[in-house]
Amino acid sequence: MVSLQKSGTGILAVTAVVAVAIAVPLTVNKNSPENSNLNAAIQLLEQTPLIDGHNDWTTSMRYSLNNSVNEYTLDTDMREYYTPSHTDIPRLREGRLGAQFWSCFVVCSAQQKDAVRIGLEQIDVMKRFIKLYPDTFEFVTTADGIEAAFSRKKIGSLIGVEGGHIIDSSLATLRMFYDMGARYLTLTHTCNTPWADASDDGYPHNGLTEFGKSLVLEMNRLGMLVDLAHVSTEVMKQALSVTQAPVIFSHSSVRAICDVQRNVPDDVMKSLAQNGGVMMINFFPNYVNCTDNATLSNVADHFDYVKTLIGADHIGVGADYDGIPRTPEGLEDVSKYPYLFAELMERGWKDEELKKVAGLNLLRVMREVERIAREQSDEGLLPNEEFINPVDVKENPCRSGF
Ligand SMILES: *[C@@H]1O[C@H](CO)[C@@H](O)[C@H](O)[C@H]1NC(C)=O
Numbered sequence: 001m002v003s004l005q006k007s008g009t010g011i012l013a014v015t016a017v018v019a020v021a022i023a024v025p026l027t028v029n030k031n032s033p034e035n036s037n038l039n040a041a042i043q044l045l046e047q048t049p050l051i052d053g054h055n056d057w058t059t060s061m062r063y064s065l066n067n068s069v070n071e072y073t074l075d076t077d078m079r080e081y082y083t084p085s086h087t088d089i090p091r092l093r094e095g096r097l098g099a100q101f102w103s104c105f106v107v108c109s110a111q112q113k114d115a116v117r118i119g120l121e122q123i124d125v126m127k128r129f130i131k132l133y134p135d136t137f138e139f140v141t142t143a144d145g146i147e148a149a150f151s152r153k154k155i156g157s158l159i160g161v162e163g164g165h166i167i168d169s170s171l172a173t174l175r176m177f178y179d180m181g182a183r184y185l186t187l188t189h190t191c192n193t194p195w196a197d198a199s200d201d202g203y204p205h206n207g208l209t210e211f212g213k214s215l216v217l218e219m220n221r222l223g224m225l226v227d228l229a230h231v232s233t234e235v236m237k238q239a240l241s242v243t244q245a246p247v248i249f250s251h252s253s254v255r256a257i258c259d260v261q262r263n264v265p266d267d268v269m270k271s272l273a274q275n276g277g278v279m280m281i282n283f284f285p286n287y288v289n290c291t292d293n294a295t296l297s298n299v300a301d302h303f304d305y306v307k308t309l310i311g312a313d314h315i316g317v318g319a320d321y322d323g324i325p326r327t328p329e330g331l332e333d334v335s336k337y338p339y340l341f342a343e344l345m346e347r348g349w350k351d352e353e354l355k356k357v358a359g360l361n362l363l364r365v366m367r368e369v370e371r372i373a374r375e376q377s378d379e380g381l382l383p384n385e386e387f388i389n390p391v392d393v394k395e396n397p398c399r400s401g402f
């Protein structure tokens with residue numbers, strides 16, 4: 001086991017290190033022709049916020065650090081303290097990350113048990129590390145907030161809640177997560193919930209139950225992004241037909257390239273384009289290449305595929321750093337995002353397309369989701385007071401019946 005790295009010196013020393021980290025550029029030989037794209041990619045990401053849909057750093061903090069962020073210096077190279085170890089402040093700066101949905105993830109074994117508590121603890125640790133490093137991070141909940149933080153050279157930090165079991169089948173609990181700042185809910189993780197099927201867990205509901213459909217509409221009313229990563233194909237289709245606002249896939253790749261249920265099939269992508277949503281592409285080698293090994297070029301193939309099928313308006317980046325045990329060669333950690341953009345430039349993508357992929361698509365989706373919520377509020381639509389049918393949660397010994 002690694003020894004503790006005590007920060008001891010407090011916020012002032014921390015701030016000085018951040019300033020140095022920001023000033024250190026990605027090492028690039030400006031005269032070498034093969035690096036001209038890399039320089040252009042870095043410039044592009046300095047003008048347009050790169051918004052990544054999914055990063056599990058908070059999960060690493062839980063598993064590796066017991067959420068004791070006070071004890072560590074996150075603005076130094078943290079590789080020896082995490083497994084996996086794709087994220088720390090110096091590497092986030094090197095990778096020119098503009099904004100991040102930090103995944104507040106709850107493991108499926110907590111379903112019907114203490115999922116709500118663990119979800120709260122993960123939001124707590126996220127909010128605490130954001131506060132500890134105010135020169136790097138800014139907590140945000142809106143598209144305007146992301147842009148304002150970016151203009152101040154802060155990494156806009158949003159909460160994405162991963163795993164529908166975190167709300168214990170309660171719309172009131174969903175609303176309270178929204179009030180805490182959560183701006184997406186991934187409808188399932190790898191387990192079915194009592195109201196939605198996961199990608200690989202037997203499909204007991206053949207999609208969404210009526211309660212699951214009510215939940216999608218309640219998320220529309222709140223202005224919370226519906227995240228269809230991890231759900232079954234039927235849930236993707238039914239959610240797309242029920243939703244009144246654009247949806248996202250926070251970390252999903254192309255099924256036509258790698259045929260796993262976690263990836264998005266072509267017909268769903270076409271519905272996503274009509275819905276106006278965005279699919280943020282996952283870097284996990286097993287979803288990218290269907291093997292334990294993948295390269296940056298394999299990842300770029302997924303971007304090319306989606307652009308050819310539905311256009312650049314519906315693509316984003318959802319790398320899943322710290323949530324995946326292996327990464328592609330060339331995209332090892334959060335410092336590498338500019339290399340992906342350089343590769344796409346090499347493949348003929350236009351700057352306007354790459355700005356959309358980096359962040360403008362997600363900003364468009366958020367603004368539309370926010371607008372629809374305002375509209376429904378103006379129309380006087382009230383919170384949905386429906387409870388799940390007790391029969392659907394009868395296996396839960398923790399439900400008191402109160
Ligand atoms: C986390 O907590 C467990 C159980 O209390 C303990 O065994 C472990 O050493 C702790 N790890 C760290 C990194 O603090």
Ligand SMILES: *[C@@H]1O[C@H](CO)[C@@H](O)[C@H](O)[C@H]1NC(C)=O
Pocket residue numbers: 257258288289290294295298
């Ligand atoms: C996996 O990568 C290899 C090497 O780049 C490539 O030949 C193969 O087509 C890829 N397979 C998939 C499913 O992407």
Ligand SMILES: *[C@@H]1O[C@H](CO)[C@@H](O)[C@H](O)[C@H]1NC(C)=O
Pocket residue numbers: 292293326
């Ligand atoms: C594939 O990845 C595994 C695990 O990361 C590694 O041990 C193996 O050498 C790799 N194989 C190839 C062909 O690169």
